Amino acid sequence: MRELKITPIKNGTVIDHIGNGLSLEVLRIIGVRDLDKDSTVSVALHVRSQKLGWKDIVKVENMELSPRKVNAIALIAPTASIAIIRDFKVSEKRVVDLPDRIVGVVRCPNPNCITNQKEPIESEFEVARRRPVVLRCTYCERLVDDFLRHLA
Ligand SMILES: [Zn+2]
Structure with a gap:
């Protein structure tokens, strides 16, 4: 079949x-x-x-x-x-298309990042690499490739 x-x-x-x-x-x-x-x-x-x-x-x-x-x-x-x-x-x-910027989907893994403080700032990443995907936090530049553990 x-x-x-x-x-x-x-x-x-x-x-x-x-x-x-x-x-x-x-x-x-x-x-x-x-x-x-x-x-x-x-x-x-x-x-x-x-x-x-x-x-x-x-x-x-x-x-x-x-x-x-x-x-x-x-x-x-x-x-x-x-x-x-x-x-x-x-x-x-x-x-499904990976945008250049990912806002609010992934949490920054850096506990000291401003997006993890009390500030009302949404997480924001730029795509640093596409295959495999690696994201870079716009605020603290921390790299993330393990998205499942950091989904917002
Ligand atoms: Zn960050």
Whole structure:
């Protein structure tokens, strides 16, 4: 069978073209525990892909990703594409794109950084390297490559 059959969903989000093996990280970003108890989450690991060789797919019912979560997914899975499903139809399609600046998604690991003080300053990073992604804090220049542990 060449094509993967996924049961259609009425409303929700399909995240396709996730790099092979990265879907569990994507699930952590989505925060599966916060979902509606009636929502089905489907995960397909190691699916053949013409574009990537192998890929993962995550499908979540009754959820649309916030822009913040899309940015976080861009950090972990820059090849992913996101389709918002409404009433069984793709109503929006987005290619995940890593912006040059990441604001408010990742916390600075430096406890002395001004963004970790009482000041009302949002964290801000610039992308120092893209493959693999390394971020540099705009305020204290601390480098971060372990985003999952520092998601805001
Ligand atoms: Zn910092």
